[in-house]
Amino acid sequence: MFLNQLDLTTALRPSLLPEETLLFVQDAVGLYEGKLKIPQYQNGQAYLTSHRVCYVDHSEPRRNSVAIFLKDVERPEFYAGFLKSSPKITLYPKPSKQLTRGTAVATGNAANTPDGRGSPAPAAIPSVSATWVCPICSFSNPVPSNFDPATANARTPLPPCLACGIKPPLVHVVKAAISAMSNREASTLPPPYSAGPSTTTAAGSGNQAISGSGSISCPRCTFQNHPSLASCEMCGASLGSATDKRLDIAPEIGQAASPGPSLTGPLKDETIQSIKFSFRAGGEKIFFERLKNALVQRKWLLQSAPPIPKPRPASGSFEDGYSANTDAPVANPERSKVVGIAGLERRGLEQRKNNEAMIGSAFEDLEALMTSAKEIIALAEQFSSQANLGTNGSTEASALASQSASALxxxxxxxxxxxxxxxxxxxxxxxxxxxxxxxxxxxxxxxxxxxxxxxxxxxxxxxxxxxxxxxxxxxxxxxxxxxDKLKLPVRLRQFKSGLLVVQGRDRTDEKTIASLLAWLKELHSSPTATTALWDVQTFGKGVTAQETAERFGWSVGVATEELEMAEEAGALCREQGLDGIRFWENWLVKMPFQSLPT
Amino acid sequence: MTTPALPPGPSPTPPTAASTPTLAPSLPNAPPTFPFPPIYAFPPFFTLQPSPTTLSSQLSSWSALIQSYCRHHRIFALTLVDALATPLFNNTSISRKLSLADARRVLNWMASAEGGHRAEWITTGKGGGEAGRCWVFWKRPEEWAAVLEEWVERTAQKGSVVTLYEISESDVTRREEFHGMDGELLSRSLGVCVKRGKAQIFGGEGSEGVKFF
Structure with missing residues (x-):
């Protein structure tokens, strides 16, 4: 499944997965399958998140919305647009889904044979292929084989530089590992564009390949060209045509955007060779830039990763706020069991030490903070909830504000x-x-x-x-x-006085009046504390805006406006007394005095 | 809904059948208590409403109340400042009363075309300023004229001359609705009769007589 069902929120935006973040939005986007336009997917908004690329249709958002998981994307391709042809970004699915198709015939054999690549510099074993360059002496060091960029944090032991003996910064090694990983994956899985029956020299060195940064290397001179270029900047060899011949799916340069042929028949997921996003109102450059970054960062890997390897054995089974959501706490058999108050105290001490270490390392520099952002946010939320407990002044607003980090x-x-x-x-x-x-x-x-x-x-x-x-x-x-225009489930309402309020769309004036009247009816039979001078059974009781606000949970201003609205509608009438205005059921209209026997 | 819940105590006595005729009918504290309508005990009744539809309903209720009250007590003209203290505008049982400005608004409304010209401010002297006194027409002069003609017909006084004093004050008319009528209003009503050609007024100031044909 390359195209996935997309769940929308009430506001018709993609509902984000846990830890998914929104990166970019662009409107006036159309979808193509290969060269063909996909009908009904021609005007919508493209959402780029850390995990997905989503298309939400403008007119039929519930029906015509799709998402493409970035993890299924082999590579993006950028087409800058020409004359009337809009700029496009093509997403190719991972070839593993296409092995049965003709495109994979060229490579022929199993997916995991690394023979297609043959770049001489790294060693043959993939795990050692990553190197990091020491920032001090610029010596190329191998990344340790057990180093996993997804789980690495500030306490992961790092070997010092082999030449100068200085420990590298964590983020440096993480970056190196990730870029090596993306290179490796791109080459171990047979990419559809590589190793065809080309007439170029060898299968290995001559390949035009997309490097980690997304640029295309020239098949003739290996110069790293910008992906939007059609021919090599240095030697003039065609970059796109070679791809075209072999793939038959790459964007055809100069193709007219809008009058292009549309896809007839239903869209079959298995046959998708590529999905093109056509940007008819610009925005493609930033979209592509962020898409590339998202593909490099691979946030979706973090989703299932265990959060923090605990540095000390004794701290292995913390049950505090941020490690509680780990699904597999590592049981540590040799942890000494201390029970009672001493155990609690010790646990608290360990936890504080752990927090201290985390904060200390996280704030060392900004980039380190970025890598351990998840833990720091969890910690910050925990602190804020503790602070609220301490001061006991947790109002709703501050509670809302404390949720902000997750709402970001x-x-x-x-x-x-x-x-x-x-x-x-x-x-x-x-x-x-x-x-x-x-x-x-x-x-x-x-x-x-x-x-x-x-x-x-x-x-x-x-x-x-x-x-x-x-x-x-x-x-x-x-x-x-x-x-109102976007047909969202909330509405803005203006009272007579000009006060603007926000309320649910289902909440109409009639409903408000009905609930007010129902309440006033109740008061007919309610025993009042003060002995009323009038006939409570008949007329009920007058209510002030204050009482209404308390009863319905409104603010006093809103209550006043609602009461006046009901008065305007003729459901209520008012009594101006010394203690302010009270509102009554409108017996003036319901029980008028007309008797004048002549 | 016309006076649905009358208090059982004092029987609702029609003014014409008053068993104890009053010698001073203009005083509001006449013995048979006036049966107030239920809305008179509704506190918001004493606040004029801002909403137009509610207000018009309220004003017509007030108009009906004032007319009924005045008819019951044979009041032909109200002095606003004095009337404010009377039970008409002041409901002591629920301690609510109509303010002077609101009472004036009610009477203004009654005097307007919308209120059916059931009231009329009395302009005194040449100044023409409002003296805070107004007619309450629970019968308009035209209607009074009809009543007077009917009375003359009934008592076979056609062709004979009656004085104005006789009409309003004599024992003969004690049981009639127009007994105790203000002289000015009476001459206005008779003026209507004259215009219709049903009567003729003669005599000097203070001792006018009227002859019905």
Missing amino acids: GLVTTKDMLGSGSESLYVSELSRNLAEWLTDDTRGILRKEGGIVTLVDLWAVFNRARGGVELVSPADFEKAARMW
Whole structure:
């Protein structure tokens, strides 16, 4: 399955997997299968996340949305566009899925034979092939064979440089290992574009290959060309045509974008040779740049990785906040069992030491912080929850704010969006907001009684963003006003006084009035503390905005507006007393006095 | 819904059948208590509503109440400032009362075309300023004219001359609705009769007589 079903959130954005982060969004994107346009997938938004490339259709988002897992992507290819042909990014699926097809015939044999490659520099065994260059003396050292970039953290033992004896920075080795890994995978699995029955010299050295950074090396002179170039910058040899001949699926240069033929018949997953994203409104360069980075970073590998190898044997079975979510805690048999208070104290001590070491190493430099971001975020959240427990002042807003770290992955920021189009930013923000509001785990609207003023919402939203990428009030209002247009499940409502509030779409004025009246009906029979002067059985009781706010969980401003709305609709009437305005059932209309017998 | 829940105590006495005729009908504290409608005990009734539809319903209720009250107590004109203290505008049982401004609004509404011209401000002297006194037409002058003609017909006084005093104050008219009628209003009503050609007024100031044909 190269194309996968895509789950959408309520706001019609892709629902992200755990630890998946949004990298880029671009609108006005169409999809091609090979050379053919895929009907009904011609105008939508492309979402690039750390794990997937998603297409969400503009008009039929629920039906026509697909996701491509980056782990299934063999390589991306960039086509810069020509005259009326839009720029495109082609994604080729991993060839393992295509072994039965003709493209793999050239290589012929099993997937794991590394004979296709033959670059002389690294040794034959893949695990030793990675080298890191010492930043001090620039000596090329081998990466240790047991080094796994996915699980490495600051405490992973690293051998010093063989020449000068200085320990390398962790991130340096991680980078080297990852780039070696991507090279290795690209070559161990037979890529569809390589090792064809070409007339070039040897199968090995002459290959045009995509290096880790995504550039194409010239088949003739091996110069590393930018992927968007059609011919070699140095010798002029054609880069794309060679690929074309063998693959028959690469983008044909100069092909017209829009009038191109469409795919007829249903899209069969097995036959997909490549999926092209056509960027009709720009944004392709940044998209490709970030796509390449995402392919290099391979965040999806981290998803299943065990979090931290514990440095000390005694700390092997911590049950604290951040290691609790590991699914396989390593049982350590030789750990001495200490029970009772001493055991608890010791565990606390070990945990603090562990935290200390982690924080110490994480803040050594920024890049190290990046590599262990996951652990640090978990730690920060744990600290903040402890701090809240201590001060006992955990209001809802601060609770929301403390969730911010995990919410960071969801936010849409301006630099995530292509072509700097203001409307895309606003519409994304609008979806983002709607999603955030309707998120049941946060229950923002529910806590506010289903209705919240726009100003309050703005404040809470910006707090939840944790002080980065704050949204300006103008953008916020624009985004809120787009809910109606985007058919999102929340709506912006303006009261008579001009107050803007946000509420669920299902919550109409009629429902509000009905619930108000039901409440007032209840008051008919309720025994009132003060002996009422009037006939409570008949007229019930008047309510103030304050009481209404308490009853329905609204803010007082909202309660006032809702009561006045009901009054406007004729359901309620008011009584101006010394203690302010009270609202009553409208007996003035329901029980008028007309008797004038003549 | 017309007076659905009348208090059982004082029987609802129609004004014409008052068993104890009052000598001073303009005083509001007439013995048979007026049966107030239930809405009179509804606290918001004493706050004029901002919502237009509710307000118009409320004003017509007020108008009906004022007319019924005045008819019951034979009040032909209200002095606003004095009337505010009366039970009409002041419900002591629920300690709510209509403010002066709101009462004025109610009466203004009654005087308007929308309120059916059931009230009219009395302009005193040449200044023409509002003296805070107004007619309450639980019968308009035209209607009074009809009542008077009917009375003349019934008592066979056609062709004979009656004084205005006789009409409003004499014992003969004690059981009639127009007994105790304000002189000014009476002459206005008779003026309507004259215009219709049913009566003729003659005599000097203070001792006018009227002859019905």
